[in-house]
Amino acid sequence: MKSDRTLSSSGRRIAVSGGPAQPAEAAEPQAYVFGPFRLVPGERMLRRGDQVLNLPHKAFETLLLLVRNSGHLMRKDDLMSALWPDSFVEEVSLASKISLLRRVLGDAGAECDYIQTVPKQGYRFLAPVTRTWASGQELDGPHPAEEERRVEHVIRLIALPFSVLNGDERAGFLGHSLPEAISASLAGLRSLTVRSSLVAARLSEGNPDPRSIAREADVDMVLAGSILCETEQVRVTGELIHAPSGTVVGSYVCNARLDNLIEVQDRIVHGIVDSLVLKLTEHERRVLDHDVPASSRAYEFYLRANYVQRQRTSESLSIARDLYRECLDEDPDYAPAWARLGRCYRTLEKFGWEGPQSLELAKWAFHRAFALSPDLSLAHNLYTPLETDMGQAQAAMVRLLKQEARRPNDPELFTGLIQACRYCGLLDESVRAHHRARQLDSRIVTGVAGTYFLLGDYERTLEWYALGARYYLDLAALAAAGREAEAAEALLGRTSPGGQFPAMMESLRYSLQGDHARSIEIVRKALEWRPTKDPEAKFYLARQLAREGEHAEALSAISELTREGFCCSTAMRCDPWLQPLSGLLNFQGVLDEVLRREADARAAFQGADGDRVLG
Missing domain, CATH: 1.25.40 (Serine Threonine Protein Phosphatase 5, Tetratricopeptide repeat)
Structure with a gap:
C-alpha cells in the first residue's frame, strides 16, 4: 500500500491525498477557514457563506494540499506526486487545477490573492488559515493580540465628495478637499477602515445610490454631504448612511463663515465618532484633537492645497507647496500640513521639476510632522516612499510594522509595507502585505506589480x-x-x-x-x-x-x-x-x-x- 506521506525536496513533510501535514496522531480539522471561505474536508465541500462552490475531485485535493500547508512553498513535483501517486502526468495538469481554483475563488467574489506562483518552483497559499475542530477549538489562528483584534467590530467607511449646490467658485475646492480631510482624520482609528478619496471620487460619478456604493466599495457606511455658499456664509450638511439598507444613522449641519471653516471638519469627525459609538483610546482622542489647526486661515490654505495637488502636475504641486507654506506661516504646529508639504517637495525633486534642495526640505518637513505628531497616520504613509528611496527601506519596514499596533485596519499602512519589503528583497512578505491591504480594502490600488x-x-x-x-x-x-x-x-x-x-x-x-x-x-x-x-x-x-x-x-x-x-x-x-x-x-x-x-x-x-x- 502506498504511503500517505512524502518528503518535499527541502525535507519538510507535506500532506498527500491521504492526510494532513501534521503529526500522525493529530486529527484532521473539521474545517479550514480563510477569507470568506470554509473548506470542509470530510464533506469534500468548499463554501462561501451559504453558497456551495463545486470543485472537481483533483481540484479539491489541490486546494486542500495548499491550504494545509498555507504560507509554505509547495513544490510542483511534490504536488504532482501527491495528487497523481500512481500516474505520470505533465505539469500542465497541475497548472490547469491552479487556474481553475483561481477562477473559482475569484468568481466567488474574492478580491485578494490566495495562490502565489513561485516561478519554476511551485505554489504557495497566502491567506491566513484557521483550523477548526468539532469541539470549536482553533489552531494556527491569530496571535492572541490578533485574536483580540479579530473580534473587535471594524466599520468600513467611505466619504464621498460633497455636492457644491450653488457652484460658487470660492467654495468649489471644499467639495473634494473637505471629505478627504475628514477621511484622513478618521483613518487613524483602529475601529474604522476608511476607503481612499480616489476611490470615493470615482464611485461618486453618476450619483449612485448607497446600495450600489456598498457593493462597489465594499463598505458599511457612506458619508455624503452638500455645501451651500451664500455671500460669506457656508452651510455644510452631512449624512452618515448605513450603506446596505440606506438608513441615515447620523446628520450633521455646520454653519460657518467662508473664512472660518476650522470647526466644520472637527464637528463632522466627532459627530461620526458619536453616531457610530466608537470607543476611542486616549491616544486616539489626542490625535483627533491635534488634527485641527489653530487658525481658520491656516485651515483654508490647507484645504485649498489639498484640492490643487490632486492634479499631480509640476504646476499644481508648486501651487500646493506654496499654499501649504502659507498654512504653516499661520500655524507652524499643524502636523498634517508639514507631511503633505514634504510630499510636494519630494515629488517636485524626484521628477526633476526642482533641484536637490527640495529633497532636504522634504526631509525637514517630515521631521517636523513626526516631531509634532509621532503617530500621525498621514505622515507615516506619505513618508515611506521617500525613506525607501533614500536607502532606508529596512527602517521604513520596521517603522510601519510597529505602527500596525495602533493602526491595524489602515490599508495604506500595508501598501507602504509592500514597497519597503520589496526594496529589502523580502518578496514573499511584500506579497503578503498586498494580501493584507486587499483584505482591508478590496478596491485599493497597490504597488504589488x-x-x-x-x-x-x-x-x-x-x-x-x-x-x-x-x-x-x-x-x-x-x-x-x-x-x-x-x-x-x-x-x-x-x-x-x-x-x-x-x-x-x-x-x-x-x-x-x-x-x-x-x-x-x-x-x-x-x-x-x-x-x-x-x-x-x-x-x-x-x-x-x-x-x-x-x-x-x-x-x-x-x-x-x-x-x-x-x-x-x-x-x-x-x-x-x-x-x-x-x-x-x-x-x-x-x-x-x-x-x-x-x-x-x-x-x-x-x-x-x-x-x-x-x-
Whole structure:
C-alpha cells in the first residue's frame, strides 16, 4: 500500500491525498477557514457563506494540499506526486487545477490573492488559515493580540465628495478637499477602515445610490454631504448612511463663515465618532484633537492645497507647496500640513521639476510632522516612499510594522509595507502585505506589480499594474516575457513623468528598434545621476544594460544599488535578462552581499513581529 506521506525536496513533510501535514496522531480539522471561505474536508465541500462552490475531485485535493500547508512553498513535483501517486502526468495538469481554483475563488467574489506562483518552483497559499475542530477549538489562528483584534467590530467607511449646490467658485475646492480631510482624520482609528478619496471620487460619478456604493466599495457606511455658499456664509450638511439598507444613522449641519471653516471638519469627525459609538483610546482622542489647526486661515490654505495637488502636475504641486507654506506661516504646529508639504517637495525633486534642495526640505518637513505628531497616520504613509528611496527601506519596514499596533485596519499602512519589503528583497512578505491591504480594502490600488515583476511572474505583473497610470513596468514585463512586438506597440504614444522614467522607456524603445548603441548611451547617462533618486528605477536601467550585452557594467550597477539600499537576490538569479551575469567572476561576491543584506532585513522583520502582523 502506498504511503500517505512524502518528503518535499527541502525535507519538510507535506500532506498527500491521504492526510494532513501534521503529526500522525493529530486529527484532521473539521474545517479550514480563510477569507470568506470554509473548506470542509470530510464533506469534500468548499463554501462561501451559504453558497456551495463545486470543485472537481483533483481540484479539491489541490486546494486542500495548499491550504494545509498555507504560507509554505509547495513544490510542483511534490504536488504532482501527491495528487497523481500512481500516474505520470505533465505539469500542465497541475497548472490547469491552479487556474481553475483561481477562477473559482475569484468568481466567488474574492478580491485578494490566495495562490502565489513561485516561478519554476511551485505554489504557495497566502491567506491566513484557521483550523477548526468539532469541539470549536482553533489552531494556527491569530496571535492572541490578533485574536483580540479579530473580534473587535471594524466599520468600513467611505466619504464621498460633497455636492457644491450653488457652484460658487470660492467654495468649489471644499467639495473634494473637505471629505478627504475628514477621511484622513478618521483613518487613524483602529475601529474604522476608511476607503481612499480616489476611490470615493470615482464611485461618486453618476450619483449612485448607497446600495450600489456598498457593493462597489465594499463598505458599511457612506458619508455624503452638500455645501451651500451664500455671500460669506457656508452651510455644510452631512449624512452618515448605513450603506446596505440606506438608513441615515447620523446628520450633521455646520454653519460657518467662508473664512472660518476650522470647526466644520472637527464637528463632522466627532459627530461620526458619536453616531457610530466608537470607543476611542486616549491616544486616539489626542490625535483627533491635534488634527485641527489653530487658525481658520491656516485651515483654508490647507484645504485649498489639498484640492490643487490632486492634479499631480509640476504646476499644481508648486501651487500646493506654496499654499501649504502659507498654512504653516499661520500655524507652524499643524502636523498634517508639514507631511503633505514634504510630499510636494519630494515629488517636485524626484521628477526633476526642482533641484536637490527640495529633497532636504522634504526631509525637514517630515521631521517636523513626526516631531509634532509621532503617530500621525498621514505622515507615516506619505513618508515611506521617500525613506525607501533614500536607502532606508529596512527602517521604513520596521517603522510601519510597529505602527500596525495602533493602526491595524489602515490599508495604506500595508501598501507602504509592500514597497519597503520589496526594496529589502523580502518578496514573499511584500506579497503578503498586498494580501493584507486587499483584505482591508478590496478596491485599493497597490504597488504589488513591482514585486511580481521581481518574482518573474509577468502575467501577474500585467494584471496588477494600475490601468490609467502605466509608464514602464508593463512594457518591461511584456519584453521580459518575450512579447516584444506587444511592448513596442504599447510604447507608441506613451508619455512619462520626469526623473529616470524617460531613460527607462527611451532605452527600451531604442533597444526594441535594434538601436542598441543609442539604448546604452541613454542608460549610461541616466546612471550618472548622484545621488540616485529612485533605486528601483536604477535596477531597471541595470537590466537594460544586461540586455544590451554590457554585463560587467550591469553587475557594477547592481552592486552600487545594493549599497544604496535596494536588494533582490531572486531577480539576480531568475530574471532572464540578468542570468548571463552569473558567468562573471565577481557575480558570486555581489550575490553574497545581497543575500547578507536580505538576511539582515528578514531578521529585522521577524524582530518587529512581522509574521504576526502579516499573518
